[in-house]
Amino acid sequence: MTEDYQNYIPQKAIPFLEFLINEHNFTLKIVEQRATKHGDFRSLPNGKFQITVNNNLNKHQFLLTLVHEIAHHVTHQKFGLVQPHGKEWKAVFQHLMLPFLNPNIYPKEILPYLAHYLKNPKASTDADVNLSLALKGNLAETGKKFIFTIPFESFFIFKDVIYKRGNKRRTRYECTNMANKKVYLFNQNVEVQSYDR
Structure with a gap:
């Protein structure tokens, strides 16, 4: 059925x-x-x-x-x-x-x-x-934001890890994982949580 x-x-x-x-x-x-x-x-x-x-x-x-x-x-x-x-x-x-x-x-x-x-x-x-x-109608889930709305060098949380948003490449953002200091590339439609230090 x-x-x-x-x-x-x-x-x-x-x-x-x-x-x-x-x-x-x-x-x-x-x-x-x-x-x-x-x-x-x-x-x-x-x-x-x-x-x-x-x-x-x-x-x-x-x-x-x-x-x-x-x-x-x-x-x-x-x-x-x-x-x-x-x-x-x-x-x-x-x-x-x-x-x-x-x-x-x-x-x-x-x-x-x-x-x-x-x-x-x-x-x-x-x-x-x-x-x-x-x-998605350009709307992120409740309590989240699209990464492209996070200001440059601001912090955000993704999967319980704090990142700092860096430069935009052609289609993705360089983001530094604050725990291991490695840089990861994020698609601009990734949904993240704000982080206020």
């Missing part, structure tokens, strides 16, 4: 998604937020297939993540063992997303970034900074 997902996606996407779910045999589980991924697809020992998607995603993120994972399932069925985010998966994902590239499903503030991302989709939508920010 596929868990009731209809409250998690835009209303106009339901008929397209129902078709995909009926066409491809898998169980959908909506799970608690995971820090390292929005969703996953796996082949179970009993020969069945399961897709999980985090419950904290907004409707547009949830839909994109679910179709991303269905694309893994379809790629697995069609091609067997191939690169997880290789050319086969990219072609399947692009094909499956086409009906959803629609202003009734994705608002015009998101569509151009989504279309650009789908030209060569990456393993994670978070790797595409513009799409990631658009999907």
